[in-house]
Amino acid sequence: MKLLLTSGGITNNSIYNELVDMLDKPITDSNVLCIPTAMYGHPWVGPGVKAWKFISGKEENPMVNLGWKSVGVLELTALPTIDKDRWVPLVQEIDVLLVSGGDALYLSYWMKQSGLAELLPSLKAVYIGMSAGSMVMAPTVGEYFIGWTPPDDSDEALGLVEFSIFPHLNHESLPGNTLKAAEKWAASLKGPGYAMDDQTAIKVIDDTAEVISEGYWKLFQT
Template identity: 35%
Template structure:
């Protein structure tokens, strides 16, 4: 399984090189499917979402597909995922994304697709693999408002692959409150491992090997 879990998309040469290496062929010889589902739960201006989509498109794929996880027959969704070489899942509300996967019965098929494809996550798209994606971690991280705005539907981790939790946008100008003091407060409350990534960093997962590719700054707390 090849996962490139970015904080803010594929933004620098180090991340692009990592993605190309994981893919094993030129971008122009591969299909990508872009999943914007997490973004639709966010209100306000979506220029950030368009900027990410444009960055992905600019890599020069053979085919660039856009796929919403809700409202389509599950088998059609899975067929579109299987048609791609790279599955890129965008940012937004990670709880909405997780519920879209579990609520539409996509988790098993999605995970099977990832066995032979490269997955790229952007923010929310990178946060859905932890087995600690639940109400407890929402309280620890301070994301309870993002969870409860979506209503009382139970939250289940769609995959539960990793014991660690990923929190993006350390030092980001778009999230000025996310500094070291903010991270320290979360670490003091947490009873699970944590990665904090700035917008130039990504966690790379290749089968059982986990490392960080970065042109910026990141923290890990076991």
């Protein structure tokens, strides 16, 4: 599976061009599923109007509104109650998964509960994460980002990449997301971590990670 792990979505030409290169067809010919689940676990962004804005492409972060051929919704909390024959073939044939921000541990929990987590490595789709949608791929999210607490009280995520992500570095609406805070976050990790602003993304293909940035980022090795 090809991963494009962003902090704030497809925010500049460098990230956009990498997305185009990762697809095997034009954006206008690509069918996508958007996953808003992470939003419901975060007190700032859901449920409610924020989730609707993500799904409808009305929010500021460029994700759903890039001109896709079609956009569907995959709500992970509903999947355990639906026969897998109704949704697994759809996910296996889709071109792109767009995964919103919100609470990364809530998203991780429902990816596992729904069965999507075990499917991800085998999918042909390009996975595009934003904020929590990117963080969920890490081994752990780090103590700084523990909000919703899973039943096992762990900060473990999916572990499909070898690094963790500190998004929205130096964001004007998040005054606590400073480099000093990122350094403290990194000290709590058992592996490497990237702190990155909203003009930065990480492309992962065949376990090889490459930073794509028109902004600021820093890699912490622990």
